[in-house]
Amino acid sequence: MYTHTDGPHDLRHHGDAEIRDSGALLTDLAVNVRTGTPPEWLRECIAGSLRSLAAYPDGRAARGAVAARHGVAAERVLLTAGAAEAFVLLARALPVRHPLVVHPQFTEPEAALRDAGHTVDRLLLREEQGFRLDPDSVPEEADLVVVGNPTNPTSVLHPAADVAALARPGRVLVVDEAFMDSVPDEAESLAERTDVPGLVVLRSLTKTWGLAGLRIGYVLADPELIRTLERAQPLWPVSTPALAAAEACMTPAALKEAEQAARQIAVERAHLLAGLSEFDEVRVVATAEASFVxxxxxxxARVRERLRLLGFAVRRGDTFPGLGPDWLRIAVRDRVTTNRFLQALDQALAMVCG
Known part of the structure; x- marks a missing residue:
């Protein structure tokens, strides 16, 4: 369904709010950062970079490493203070007139556009269609389209061909691939495509590597658009430790570790989905492909509060346009944690719905 911006959604609400200042020790299923991260080798790399803090950050090596990892020229890469900074840069730097955000998805792109003074339209994907994207549903006048792949919070992985079909001359197509490295073989990624007009791919190192506090991500796009975004950045926007982390996470060994983690996530996600399917009160998006369901x-809403009392935090869904208070996003964890959660969910449902 295509709509103009409406609805009282808190676009600035994020999963960390579910555990921040809770006053209780909660098992975190609200934030999608992989547990047990960053790994020891990455912590050592970041710590080693502290010896260079007297010098201004030099991003050339990290930029080159990202470019080599994706097989593109360095001029097509922009390093950012997390993928979230890229949304702000796009909103402020591009003279678009008809931006559209495909929802439900990460709300920061729309928030950034609105903060920059844009009127934002929404395309609301529907549960009855599996929250899947129909390229023909995007109006032709949209000159900036934002879509997540795989999408947060639905965990739906859209076919690359369907996403690329959104491209048009004169349109900027922003694809948020923050969770793509949680998908085995990064199936359906557009990161290495240079033939799609107006394509902008955003990546984050936060989720797989546990670097939410370091703020590191990057943009892949046409060199001219990269230069436009770069001019909108402040000087030295990415710190030396973040640059060190970016370079380290592009090595063959790191990419192999990320791939192994993605395959393990797929196994643990299947276990979570199977457990959730046992409850008559629960309906899941069964086509989940990311590190959450x-x-x-x-x-x-009441079940979520009861789960908190039982020691588990999950992400509320009503802050996502297109969803309501009965929707919950649940991070994929190891089997032991998932089994504990399923037991708590059984208790919560019995208390609320029994």
Whole structure:
């Protein structure tokens, strides 16, 4: 469904709010950062970079490493203070007139566009269609389109061909691939495509490597657009430790580790989905492909609060346009943690719906 911006959604609400200042020790299923990260080798790399803090950051090596990892020229890469900074740069630097955000998805792109003074339209994907993208549903006048792949919070992985079909002359197509490295073989990624007009791919190192506090991500796009975004950045926007982390995460050994993690996530996600399917009160988006799943739960808001009392934090869904309070996003964890959660969910449902 195509709509103009409306609805009282808190676009600035993020998963960390579910555990921040909670006053209780909660098992975190609200934030999608992989547990047990960053790994020891990455912590040592970051720590070693502290010896260079007297010098201004030099991003050339990290930029080259990202370019080599994706097989593109360095001029097509922009390093950013997390993928979130890229949304702000796009909103402020591009003279677009009809931006459209495909929802439900990460809300920061729309928030950044609105903060920059843009009127934002929404395309709301529907559960009955599996929250899947129909390229023909995007109006021709949209000159900036933002879509997540795989999408947060639905965990749906759209076919690369469908996403690329959104491209048009005169349109900027922004594809948020923050969770693509949680997909085995990064299936359906557009990161290495240079033949799609107006394509902008955003990547984050936050989720797989546990670097939310370091703020490091990057943009892949046409060199002219990269230069436009770079001019909108402040000087030295990415710190020396973040640059060291970016370079380290592009090595063959790191990419192999990320791939192994993605395959393990797929196994653990299947276990979580199977467990959730046992509850009559729960309906899941079964085509989940990322490190989280989306579930519709009877009396979801009350169940979420009861889960907190039982020691588990999950992400509320009502801050995502297109969803409501009965939707919950649940991070994929190891089997032991998932089993504990499923037991708590059983108790919560019995208390609320029994």
């Amino acid at each position: 989306l579930a519709h739960v009877r009396e979801g």
